[in-house]
Amino acid sequence: MGSSPGRPQDQAAAVVLGRAVAEAGHGIVYGGAHVGLMGVLADAALAAGGEVVGVLPQNLVEREVGHEGLTRLELVGTMHERKARMVDLADAFVALPGGVGTLDEVVEALSWSHLSLHAKPVAVYDVDGFWQPFLDLLGGMVEGGYVAASARAQLRVVRSPAEVLELLG
Numbered sequence: 001m002g003s004s005p006g007r008p009q010d011q012a013a014a015v016v017l018g019r020a021v022a023e024a025g026h027g028i029v030y031g032g033a034h035v036g037l038m039g040v041l042a043d044a045a046l047a048a049g050g051e052v053v054g055v056l057p058q059n060l061v062e063r064e065v066g067h068e069g070l071t072r073l074e075l076v077g078t079m080h081e082r083k084a085r086m087v088d089l090a091d092a093f094v095a096l097p098g099g100v101g102t103l104d105e106v107v108e109a110l111s112w113s114h115l116s117l118h119a120k121p122v123a124v125y126d127v128d129g130f131w132q133p134f135l136d137l138l139g140g141m142v143e144g145g146y147v148a149a150s151a152r153a154q155l156r157v158v159r160s161p162a163e164v165l166e167l168l169g
């Protein structure tokens with residue numbers, strides 16, 4: 001999810017999702033910053049009594065974006081280490097709307113799933129059609145023979161907290 005606040009409807013969705021995940025007793029693993037949509041979701045989960053673990057590279061701590069109210073903040077050396085650690089800690093990956101960093105994270109989670117480097121669910125959380133252009137691109141890749149239909153099917157599209165909780169079984 002974005003390090004920018006994004007659209008009002010995305011912020012509203014992040015609040016509802018963060019609260020619902022916490023109330024269902026699940027923890028959240030995320031990038032560890034207090035800024036943007038990621039901070040909105042972390043705050044909502046914490047306010048509902050949830051466990052929220054952040055994974056943040058040292059250089060971002062120095063730029064004072066670290067969230068100081070988390071259950072745990074893990075510091076790592078690089079962005080690569082951060083993503084690998086988040087993959088280790090998480091049981092499922094859910095991408096809310098965001099920018100290039102968010103796109104990078106969801107594509108890596110999907111690509112690693114295709115390579116059987118993990119077998120955890122990967123989903124985009126579609127708020128008001130935000131992810132449709134990405135889904136269209138993937139559709140074109142399947143039509144072009146670059147992505148197997150079975151691999152495309154590993155990306156789920158969810159639109160509600162209930163669907164996120166279903167991913168977690």
Ligand SMILES: CC(C)=CCNc1ncnc2c1ncn2[C@@H]1O[C@H](COP(=O)(O)O)[C@@H](O)[C@H]1O
Pocket residue numbers: 001002003004031033035038060063065098099100101102103105
């Ligand atoms: C000073 C400074 C660089 C500000 C804050 N910027 C950030 N702080 C924390 N995580 C970030 C930041 N920018 C990108 N990310 C990482 O990339 C993702 C979001 O990037 P984006 O906003 O979608 O592209 C987040 O999940 C996070 O893992």
